[in-house]
Amino acid sequence: MNNRTKMNILKPANDIFEAFVDPEKIGHFWFSTSSERWTEGKTITLRYEEYDAQGEIHIKEILENEKIVFEWAGGHIVTINFLPSENEGTIVEVMEEGFDEDDDGFIESLLDNKEGWVYMLSCLKGYMEFGVDLRAALVK
């Protein structure tokens, strides 16, 4: 079972890829901070200052401007693909795998996951296209 979300962002793949891997940029659309530049094989600490929370991700694969694969909480695998779209835009596709239908709270877990990815991609679009910060506004 996977959870897949795709959004069209009107910027070149290179700019959007950099927004993920450059620790100076992630704080404009997703986590507050990233411990270092994302490269294959590294373990990165991601922190949310707003929630006083942090976690680690392990970068399994990087194809520059095309693909990022990492493992995070619960052994889930996240794949981010950067696909060319019309007018020099990019479709950013996020797929998370590892959900188990037999787990308690399976549906709630999928819905929370979908909520998080749609929101991150919307914040990314706001940052890339308009330079605005929409972060940390989801309420549980």
Next chain:
Amino acid sequence: MNNRTKMNILKPANDIFEAFVDPEKIGHFWFSTSSERWTEGKTITLRYEEYDAQGEIHIKEILENEKIVFEWAGGHIVTINFLPSENEGTIVEVMEEGFDEDDDGFIESLLDNKEGWVYMLSCLKGYMEFGVDLRAALVK
């Protein structure tokens, strides 16, 4: 079974309520057009020019600046609440009810629904706080 999403938007409830009910405003964050001002008892036609698609909603209840309840596709009931938050902001809560666990595609339907509401609320935040248009970028 319901699907609930909440977002904090740094504008007063009155401004955000107006963005839903005023047909001049909806095109900045959700559908392209709304046939007329939303008032209790009216049936409104909402149109997405981008997808050449339209549908009707029936407004069941309006409490100015506080609550909007409507019925739409599949007999589902949508309730939008506007709740005061810190710094004169507003938590906009959307709850859709009417999902049936026995339906084919129940989980996919919930996930699509969650995707749509999180995206609409993110676009609403972008429009209300920064005047930017993030619409029509989700890719299926």
